[in-house]
Amino acid sequence: MPRVVVLTNPTSGKGRAARVRDEALPRFHGAGWQTTALTSRSADDALDLARVAAAERPDVLAVCGGDGMVNIAMQALAGTGVPLGILPAGTGNDFARYFDVPLGDPAAAASRIVHATTRTVDLARIGERYFGGVLAAGFDAVVNERANRMRWPRGQMRYNLATLAELRVFQPLKYLLELDGEERSVEAMLVAVGNGPSFGGGLRITHGAELDDGLLDVVLIKPLSRRELVRTYPKLFDGSHVNHPQYEHHRVKRVTVACAGIVGYADGERFGPLPLTVEAIPGALAVRA
Template identity: 50%
Template sequence: MTTAGDELALLINPSAGRGRGARAGRRAAHRLAEAGLTVRTLAGRDVREAADLARESVEDGVRALVVVGGDGMVHLGLQAVAGSGTPFGVIPAGTGNDFARALGLPLRDPDAAADIVAAGALREVDLGRTDGQWFAGVVAAGFDAKVNDRVNRMRWPKGPRRYDLATFAELGVFTPIPYHLELDGEVLDLDAMLIAVGNIASYGGGLRITPGAELDDGLFDVVVVAPVSRATLVRAFRRVKHGTHTVYPFVTVHRARQVKLDAPGITAYVDGERLGPLPRTFDVVPRAQQVYAPAAGLP
């Protein structure tokens, strides 16, 4: 007789990656079953149902929770597993996949990602925590967050073009933001174009905004971009893909275990999700979660 402890819960976001999630989920379920694992396949009709299914499966005592989707599904799954002792896995199938990228997972091959889960190698990684929510990635809280706000108000066009148009529109009206920043108790009051708080190196599908951030060092990397002209900001962002923007003198990098951040009119985003308005306190929880990762990437 199969018990919950024998089952691996596979939570699928069917709409992830404009439909890639459903296809990736089917392939991953088949591959895991071929490896001899008992798979409990779950698919929520909406975010709330998916969150309930994740939580219920962990409470039921499944051997692991594996999500199929992007960073939003990672965020959802972490709310269920973090602190429970249940291992966590990711089959990348979203548009960003930054947490999967940080783990060194194959981003376009669900079979290979499922093989990593089946192999069973686990890595302990840090997570962030704010107001009771867990997160894995980079907190956006500046120009980047304003672009997200604008994207969420737009109904056209669909896809990446919406972000391009929102970025250009925001550039036309954006002014530096007055921040109150505390890094492990050190107080900084400053104007900046953005402040990013990173548990991993990238957000937005490989934009390496906090390029030195590591998943297991017990610290956030905090990148501050000082006030510059719009043209200079555009030039800097062209280098973010490669993480080389930190060479500019107007970009500074700090490291801290706790970050307190406040600014008027700024909504914070993380893992592709809206967190809510500042002020907020962000804490690193070292080695908070066991995740399936390539064995070669383990210490």
């Protein structure tokens, strides 16, 4: 009998995660899966529960929450071979989007876990901490900080409003990059380091990034006027910004990003002030999706 451990962050999506869990569990039961449901009280508690669950070697550790909850599971599952399952219940749900996991349909997401095969993908690592999506390290990070302080609205509109608010005051930043050992000094609006292609609920900043190529996609958006940045922003939803003359793209195994006064965010989580060094870790995570 297959066994799934379902780990829930009850605060994700302002309580939506608990409802998602309650709709998903009957699908596992109906498919004959043995289920264990765990509820975390904090981020630290969730990590402890995920590590204990991974040590018991279930067939799947399914997390019910947003990208932050998925990121916590990555810390416990990286290198173990225990597959991650995703029951999306957050704001952005970008990692779920990478695998076309149904959003807003918990039963369908659970069925995906039951019937899917397991895929092995890369992770990115900063120190001892992993992420699966995109490191935001510029205008995007400043927007993320503002969006995280906002209580309203929910979903993508929160990032859109935060973007408009920051546009009024934002200036290009001076970066020092080290790309696979080659140093580069550059002015840019942002630098993004992608293991996956999107962040912020579907903004495809590192469009074209592949989850299993063993490489990081480093994207620079060089200085733009505020008007041009506003015009370019909608193109992030379909990846057509890659044709803009101020777009620059590198694929590397390791990158260091330095810029004064900027805090790096990845998977919606605060990773700390720059400089940060990111390296690709091939085949680090199994995902059942």
